[in-house]
Amino acid sequence: MSLQRRLLVYLLLCxxxxxxxxxxxxxxxxxxxxxxxxxxxxxxxARQVQVLTAGQGILGAESPSPTPSAGAELGGEADLExxxxxxxxxxxxxxxxxxxxxxxxxxxxxxxxxDQVIDDVPWRIFxxxxxxxxxxxxxxxxxxxxDELVWGLVGSQLLPWLLVLPVLLVAMAWAVRTALxxxxxxxxxxxxxxxxxxxxxxxxxxxxxxQPLLVAMYDQLSRIDDQLDSERRFxxxxxxxL
Numbered sequence: 001m002s003l004q005r006r007l008l009v010y011l012l013l014c015x016x017x018x019x020x021x022x023x024x025x026x027x028x029x030x031x032x033x034x035x036x037x038x039x040x041x042x043x044x045x046a047r048q049v050q051v052l053t054a055g056q057g058i059l060g061a062e063s064p065s066p067t068p069s070a071g072a073e074l075g076g077e078a079d080l081e082x083x084x085x086x087x088x089x090x091x092x093x094x095x096x097x098x099x100x101x102x103x104x105x106x107x108x109x110x111x112x113x114x115d116q117v118i119d120d121v122p123w124r125i126f127x128x129x130x131x132x133x134x135x136x137x138x139x140x141x142x143x144x145x146x147d148e149l150v151w152g153l154v155g156s157q158l159l160p161w162l163l164v165l166p167v168l169l170v171a172m173a174w175a176v177r178t179a180l181x182x183x184x185x186x187x188x189x190x191x192x193x194x195x196x197x198x199x200x201x202x203x204x205x206x207x208x209x210x211q212p213l214l215v216a217m218y219d220q221l222s223r224i225d226d227q228l229d230s231e232r233r234f235x236x237x238x239x240x241x242l
Contacts, residue, residue: 003183007176015168019161023154030153034146039113039126045085046128046139053087053096053135084123084140090133104138115143182207186214 086101088094092108103118110127117123122143129136 004176004180007180008173011172011176012169015172023157026157027150027154031146031150034149034153038124038141038146042113042124042126042139042141043128045083046126046137049085049087049096049139050128050130050135050137053137054130082142082145084138086138086140088136088138090135095135101138101140104140106136106138108136110136110138183210186210 082100084100084102084104085096085098086094086104086106087096088106090108092106094102094106104123104125105116105118107114107127111129112127114125114127115122116125123140124143124146125138125140127136127138
């Protein structure tokens with residue numbers, strides 16, 4: 001295998017590998033940012049519901065919030081099925097719930113975030129206890145919404161790279177061929193030299209990595225030339241003696 005082809009193979013193997021590692025790091029960072037964003041929204045939502053619950057005095061009475069009926073058109077791109085709200089009193093009786101909140105489980109001592117699987121669907125739920133413990137607010141979100149956003153961000157990076165890949169391959173082939181051009185020029189110069197031309201090649205025009213090789217080769221050729229001269233002189237002296 002030629003050096004040029006070997007370099008291209010190494011580049012074609014290493015470039016996707018490095019890009020894959022970078023993509024994995026980007027995906028992990030994107031997931032962290034998405035989780036942070038949506039967790040903040042769940043906390044704010046739970047706090048707002050807690051304030052409304054206390055302000056409207058609905059504690060102790062079943063007061064479900066008005067929600068769209070199943071199949072109702074909401075308009076826009078909102079998907080309320082991925083969010084859920086529920087409020088319980090200290091006895092576990094539901095006092096406020098939206099349509100999706102009916103799925104959220106009551107946990108008397110729960111506080112903070114909890115990852116749960118409800119009906120085979122992963123949920124991220126934030127529980128907020130009232131100051132006196134008189135009620136418990138839960139704001140939940142399906143993890144599918146987060147995964148969809150993360151993969152959307154990752155896909156937005158993947159698609160341009162795949163589209164640019166042919167251009168990248170051509171650019172790498174051109175770069176390798178250009179970088180090896182001095183070696184081809186040197187090989188062409190040596191190929192056109194006469195058999196009796198053992199002079200030193202222009203080392204300064206060769207790539208830095210090849211200069212030690214050229215110097216060593218010239219030294220070897222000089223020693224061979226000196227040896228041949230010695231043998232020729234010896235043969236001439238023997239002929240004269242005869």
